[in-house]
Amino acid sequence: MAITxxxxxxxxxxxxxxxxAMMALGLYxxxxxxxxxxxxxxxxxxxxxxxxxxxxxxxxxxxxxxxIAMVGGMAAGSVTGFLHTKLKIPDLLAGILTQFGLYSxxxxxxxxxxxxxxxxxxxFSQIKDLGVPSKWAGLVVGLIFIVILVIxxxxxxxxxxxxxxxxxxxxxxxxxxxxxxxxxxxxxxxxIGNGLxxxxxxxxxxxQGYADINMGVGTIVIGLAAxxxxxxxxxxxxxxxxxxxxxxxxxVYRIVIAFVLRISLNSNFIIKITADDMKLITAILVAxxxxxxxxxxxxxxxSAKGDHK
Numbered sequence: 001m002a003i004t005x006x007x008x009x010x011x012x013x014x015x016x017x018x019x020x021a022m023m024a025l026g027l028y029x030x031x032x033x034x035x036x037x038x039x040x041x042x043x044x045x046x047x048x049x050x051x052x053x054x055x056x057x058x059x060x061x062x063x064x065x066x067x068i069a070m071v072g073g074m075a076a077g078s079v080t081g082f083l084h085t086k087l088k089i090p091d092l093l094a095g096i097l098t099q100f101g102l103y104s105x106x107x108x109x110x111x112x113x114x115x116x117x118x119x120x121x122x123x124f125s126q127i128k129d130l131g132v133p134s135k136w137a138g139l140v141v142g143l144i145f146i147v148i149l150v151i152x153x154x155x156x157x158x159x160x161x162x163x164x165x166x167x168x169x170x171x172x173x174x175x176x177x178x179x180x181x182x183x184x185x186x187x188x189x190x191x192i193g194n195g196l197x198x199x200x201x202x203x204x205x206x207x208q209g210y211a212d213i214n215m216g217v218g219t220i221v222i223g224l225a226a227x228x229x230x231x232x233x234x235x236x237x238x239x240x241x242x243x244x245x246x247x248x249x250x251x252v253y254r255i256v257i258a259f260v261l262r263i264s265l266n267s268n269f270i271i272k273i274t275a276d277d278m279k280l281i282t283a284i285l286v287a288x289x290x291x292x293x294x295x296x297x298x299x300x301x302x303s304a305k306g307d308h309k
Contacts, residue, residue, distance in 0.1 A: 008135075009255075009259065009261075011139070012254075013254040013255035013256075013257070013258040013259075014139065014251050014254070015138040015142055016138075017226075017253065017254035017255065018139065018142035018145075018146050018247065018250070018251060019138070019203055019204055019207060020200060020204075020222060020223075020226065020250050020254065021142075021146055021226060021246060021247040021250035021251070022145060022146065022149060022196055022199055022200035023041065023196065023200035023201075023219060023222070023223055024222075024223045024226035024227060024230075024246045024249070025149055025196055025243065025247075026192070026193040026195070026197040026199075026223075027197065027219075027223035027224070028246050029153070029189055029192055029196070030189055030190060031223075031224070031227065032169075032227060032242075033165065033166055033169045034165070034168060034169040034185075034186060034189040034190075034193075035169040035170075036091050036169070036189065036190070037091055037095070038091070038194070039092060039095030039096045039098075039099050040095040040098045040102075040190070040197075041095075041193075041197045041216070041219045041220050041223065042099050042216040042217060043076065043099035043100075043101075043103060043106070044072075044073040044077065044099075044197045045197050045198065045200060045201035045215065045216035045219045046102065046103075046106045046201060046211070046212075046213060046215050046216035047069070047073060047102055047105065047201065048069040048070065048072065048073050048200065048202040049069070049201035049204060049205035049211035049212070049215055049216075050106045050109040050110045050201075050205075050211050051065070051068055051069040051072045051198070051202065052065045052066055052068075052069040052201070052205045052206060052211065053115045053116075053205045053206075054109055054110060054115065054211075055068055055069070056120050056122060056206065057115075057120055062121060062122050062123040062126060062206060065202065065206075066123070066202040066206075069198050069199065069201065070195045070196075070198050070199045070202065071195070073197055073198020073199065073201070074191045074194060074195040074198070076098055076194050077187075077190035077192070077193060077194030077195065078187060078190070079101075080094050080095050080097075080098040080194070081094075081186060081187030081190040081191065083097060083098065084186065085186055085187055086183075106213055110211060110213070113213040114210060114212050114213070115210060115212075116209065116210045117205070117209045117211075118209065122206035122207075123203070123206050124137045124138060124141060124206055125137075127140055127141055138207050141203070141207075142203075145199075145203065146247055150244065153243055154240050154243055157239050161185075161188070164180055164185055168180075168186060201215065201216065218279050221279070221282050221283065221286060222253070222282060224286050225250075225253045225282055225285050225289065226246055226247075226249040226253055227246055227249060228249065228286055228290055229248075229250075229252050229285070229289050230242070230244075230247070230248055230249030230250075231245060231249075231289075232289055232293060233245050233248055233249065233252075253285060257278060257281065257282075260273055260281060
C-alpha cells in the first residue's frame with residue numbers, strides 16, 4: 001500500500017510537472033531567450049484559467065476555450081511590451097504593472113475569487129469518455145500538448161524570425177546594426193511567452209476543476225525552478241536539449257514537492273510540512289539550482305588546474 005502511494009505520487013508529480021512545463025516554456029522564452037525579467041506571468045496564468053473556466057461554463061468547447069485563453073495571455077504580454085518599448089517603463093516594473101491590473105480584470109471575468117467547473121465538460125472529461133482511465137487522462141493531455149509545444153518552439157527558433165528573436169536577447173546592438181527593430185521582437189517574445197503561460201493556466205483550471213484568483217501567485221518562481229533544474233541536467237546543449245530540460249526540470253520539481261509532502265505525512269516531524277510551505281521549499285530549490293552550476297564550474301576549474309600541474 002505504501003509503495004502504491006509513492007507510485008501515485010510520482011504519477012501525479014509527472015502529470016502536474018508536464019502541465020506546468022507549458023508555463024515554464026513561456027517563461028524560458030522571455031527570461032532566457034530574450035533576457036527579459038517578465039513579472040506578467042503571475043497574472044497571465046490566472047487570466048488563462050479564468051477565461052477557460054468561464055468559457056467552458058458558457059458552453060464553449062474545451063479546446064476552443066484554451067485557445068481563447070491563450071489569446072488573452074498574448075494580449076497581456078502585448079500590454080507589457082507596450083509599456084516597456086513605447087512608454088519606456090523598465091521591464092520589471094512594466095510586468096508588475098500589468099500583473100497588478102490583471103488582478104482586477106481576472107476578478108471581473110470570473111465575478112468571484114473562485115470559479116468552479118463542477119459537472120462541466122472539460123478536455124479531461126472528454127479524454128475519459130474515450131476510454132482513458134481518469135488517473136491517466138491528465139498525463140495523456142499533458143503529453144500531447146507538451147510534445148507539440150516543444151517541437152513547435154524548436155522549429156520556430158530555426159526560422160528567420162526565431163533567430164532574430166534569439167539574437168535580440170543575446171546581442172541587441174548587432175540586431176539593430178542589421179536594421180531590425182529589437183522593440184518589435186521584444187513585444188513578440190512577450191506575446192508568445194504569456195500566451196503559453198495563459199495556455200497552462202487554462203489547462204490547469206480544467207484539470208483541477210476550478211479557477212482561483214490566487215492560482216498564479218508564485219508562478220515566476222515555479223518557472224525559474226523548472227528552468228534552473230533543467231539547466232543543471234542539460235548544461236550547454238542544443239535548444240532541443242534546453243527545451244526538454246525545462247520540461248524535465250518541471251517534472252523533477254513536482255516530484256520533489258510530492259515526495260516532501262509524503263515524507264512529512266509519514267513521519268513524526270514536530271513541524272508538519274503543508275501546502276502553505278511550498279513557496280519556501282520552492283525558493284530553496286531555486287537557490288540550490290542556481291548555485292550548483294557555479295559549484296560545477298569551480299570544481300571543473302580546480303580539476304583543470306590540477307591536471308596542468
